[in-house]
Amino acid sequence: MIAGLVLLAGGAAVGLFGSLLGLGGGILLVPLLTLGFGRPLREAVAISLVSVIVTSSAGAGIYLRRHVANLRLGMVLELFTACGALLGGLIAFALPVPVLEGLFAALLAYVAFNMLRRRPPKATATPQPPADEVLVPPSGEGTDPVALPAASRATAVPPVAVVPTPAVPMPSTWPFVRSLSGPGYTVTRMPFGVVGAVFAGIVSALLGVGGGIVKVPLMNLAMGVPLKVATATSNMMIGITATSSAVIYLLRDEINPYIAGPVALGVFVGASVGARVINRIDTAFLQNLFVAVLIVTAAQMAAKAVGL
Amino acid sequence: MSAAPDPRVNETAYRLEARISRLLVAGTYLAIGLVLVGVVAMLATGVDPLALATPTFDAGRIPADVAAGRPEGFLWLGLIAVLVLPLGRVSVAGVGFLAARDTRLALVSLAVLLVVSASILAAVGLER
Numbered sequence: 001m002i003a004g005l006v007l008l009a010g011g012a013a014v015g016l017f018g019s020l021l022g023l024g025g026g027i028l029l030v031p032l033l034t035l036g037f038g039r040p041l042r043e044a045v046a047i048s049l050v051s052v053i054v055t056s057s058a059g060a061g062i063y064l065r066r067h068v069a070n071l072r073l074g075m076v077l078e079l080f081t082a083c084g085a086l087l088g089g090l091i092a093f094a095l096p097v098p099v100l101e102g103l104f105a106a107l108l109a110y111v112a113f114n115m116l117r118r119r120p121p122k123a124t125a126t127p128q129p130p131a132d133e134v135l136v137p138p139s140g141e142g143t144d145p146v147a148l149p150a151a152s153r154a155t156a157v158p159p160v161a162v163v164p165t166p167a168v169p170m171p172s173t174w175p176f177v178r179s180l181s182g183p184g185y186t187v188t189r190m191p192f193g194v195v196g197a198v199f200a201g202i203v204s205a206l207l208g209v210g211g212g213i214v215k216v217p218l219m220n221l222a223m224g225v226p227l228k229v230a231t232a233t234s235n236m237m238i239g240i241t242a243t244s245s246a247v248i249y250l251l252r253d254e255i256n257p258y259i260a261g262p263v264a265l266g267v268f269v270g271a272s273v274g275a276r277v278i279n280r281i282d283t284a285f286l287q288n289l290f291v292a293v294l295i296v297t298a299a300q301m302a303a304k305a306v307g308l
Numbered sequence: 309m310s311a312a313p314d315p316r317v318n319e320t321a322y323r324l325e326a327r328i329s330r331l332l333v334a335g336t337y338l339a340i341g342l343v344l345v346g347v348v349a350m351l352a353t354g355v356d357p358l359a360l361a362t363p364t365f366d367a368g369r370i371p372a373d374v375a376a377g378r379p380e381g382f383l384w385l386g387l388i389a390v391l392v393l394p395l396g397r398v399s400v401a402g403v404g405f406l407a408a409r410d411t412r413l414a415l416v417s418l419a420v421l422l423v424v425s426a427s428i429l430a431a432v433g434l435e436r
Contacts, residue, residue, distance in 0.1 A: 002356075004351050005351065007357060007358075037358060050387055050391070054336065054339065054390055056394075057335060057339075057397075060332050064326070064328050065325070069325075071321070071324070072321075072413060075417060075420065079416055079419050082420055082427075083423055085427070086423060086426055093434060239393065240398060240420055243395065245427065246391055247428050248430060250365055251428065251432060253363075253364050253365060254362070256362040257380060257384050258350060258379075258383065260383070261346050261350065262347050264343060264387070265343050
């Protein structure tokens with residue numbers, strides 16, 4: 001019974017801190033399960049995928065109700081993230097575990113680096129949107145049964161430095177791509193989107209993350225999609241992306257329901273709580289603490305990868 | 309960017325998004341509810357999740373496990389609901405696009421479902 005409660009609490013902590021810090025759940029959950037609970041990496045990745053689907057579905061429901069996500073663009077891109085996830089799911093069983101651990105260590109280091117880069121700017125520096133800018137939901141927050149940032153923070157929001165949408169995007173000459181545009185913006189450079197979506201799917205399937213770290217900058221910087229729409233659309237796409245690879249893990253008996261259950265439940269509850277207290281908590285200290293945790297975790301994962 | 313309805317977005321798309329939204333929110337609660345029942349049953353029966361080997365997934369056994377009140381049945385059912393939910397979203401969207409005579413997006417929805425089916429086939433193929 002104690003182990004079940006500890007897993008539940010661990011999931012809740014991941015959901016809560018992921019929600020407060022704008023980190024994806026997978027980036028926290030996989031190290032927790034492997035380094036903290038001694039679970040095999042593939043099992044941890046599989047459980048992480050299940051957890052991100054839960055928070056993605058909840059968040060996508062809210063985003064779609066508020067018409068923030070671009071359903072048409074998301075469905076086209078998720079076709080390619082799903083292809084990438086299928087590929088990644090197969091690669092995951094072909095690669096040796098130490099290689100996967102090394103890749104995850106690199107991802108952790110990259111996220112830590114980006115969290116350091118996106119610290120609040122000085123008055124004279126080039127204005128950078130705060131971490132919350134990509135997370136702030138439309139008005140009405142707190143009235144929903146499933147709080148918006150609970151999912152967006154836990155699954156979709158990449159801890160990357162964000163840059164405003166290019167001012168003058170070049171319109172696509174392909175009518176279908178133009179039809180994917182939304183109110184006030186035009187979708188551009190679809191080929192970048194396709195290639196990036198496949199890559200995001202592979203990353204998601206290999207490492208058990210939502211892939212927002214790739215998709216949001218891709219849509220925002222390369223395709224001319226406003227940041228908030230890109231975040232919401234990425235969040236919506238995670239469900240199918242993660243499902244495409246999760247079924248491979250499921251049918252290869254890598255999902256332990258006794259662990260996945262309490263962890264997914266905990267992540268959902270923790271992320272929901274985080275969404276409700278975010279405005280009352282100073283996350284600056286938490287962020288600094290977390291950069292340190294990420295660096296230490298990356299080092300541990302790297303050491304595990306090389307057999308130390 | 310405002311979340312207020314934009315006149316350029318047609319009513320059909322808005323209705324479809326609202327329908328999908330309801331499905332996702334309700335589906336999430338259902339899935340989490342099933343997982344919650346499984347977790348409570350697991351805790352009540354004193355199962356140590358870290359001490360158990362990963363059980364083999366057998367969809368045919370789930371109904372019997374649920375009927376018998378075994379935690380494993382509810383946990384599997386909840387987790388399957390989690391995995392099925394995005395597929396439900398794509399299916400509803402596909403039907404909606406078809407009804408709106410948006411053939412290309414309907415075909416995209418179908419293609420997404422085919423890719424997930426390919427994942428299942430690939431997993432089964434790997435098992436052999």
